[in-house]
Amino acid sequence: MHGFIPPKRFFPYLSWIDIETMPDKENVVIIQPVGAIEQHGPHLPLIVDAAIGAGVLGKALEKLDTSIPAYALPNIYYGKSNEHWHFPGTITLSTATLTAIIMEVGENIYRAGFRKLVLMNSHGGQPQVMQMAARDLHVKYDDLMVFPFFTWRVPNITKELLTPKEAKEGMHAGDAETSIMLALLPQQVKMEKAIAEYPPAQPEGSLLSPEGKLPFAWTTRDLSKSGVIGDPTTATKEKGWQILESVSDGWVSAIKDIYAFGKS
Structure with a gap:
């Protein structure tokens, strides 16, 4: 059931006695991975975002010093993926439903006595949902610190490995x-099914882009016929291990910072 997560770091393997008697609960780091079940072109499975989040988190928790208490909640596999819903197999929640799930998970974590919750989001279509839910949780419980992090935003070398x-x-x-x-x-x-496809170029000098300081709303079929936005043909397993090691190292540092955050 724990998948990539080390068993000793998997929250559901704890008993209620373990949780009730846990020392220094206000500084224990609880991490909620959030992914998506959505198309990723003809060469990748629907589970990509959820798998990457769990894989990175599992590797980070393996590396994390045992003196730092941190636990992973079960993955939330479904996300807000309606930008991909023209491609069969995508399963999307509404913004309201995903927000409600995050809010109710957070409320239960708070009720158990924890005060540090990380929303580890691996899907690029929902960082804003995580940020708004995090703010609402903190407004509701002002001693609950919520950290809405995007999996890929920790320090890492990924872009150095790309064209x-x-x-x-x-x-x-x-x-x-x-x-x-x-x-x-x-x-x-x-x-063997990997193909490269990039979005149509904007006119020379345009300030607009699908993702950037001045974005426009889009669905995937506006940008891609295959569902791919990029070039997977240059991917390798060796590069993947480098990325996994680097991103998980970034998460080790982030978890350490969260553990220390606000401690007197």
């Missing part, structure tokens, strides 16, 4: 995601 074009324009199912999936779930990757 300049991929680093700038790759958004979905490209080199980075495909490489890390080759490391985590190689049997589920069909490299």
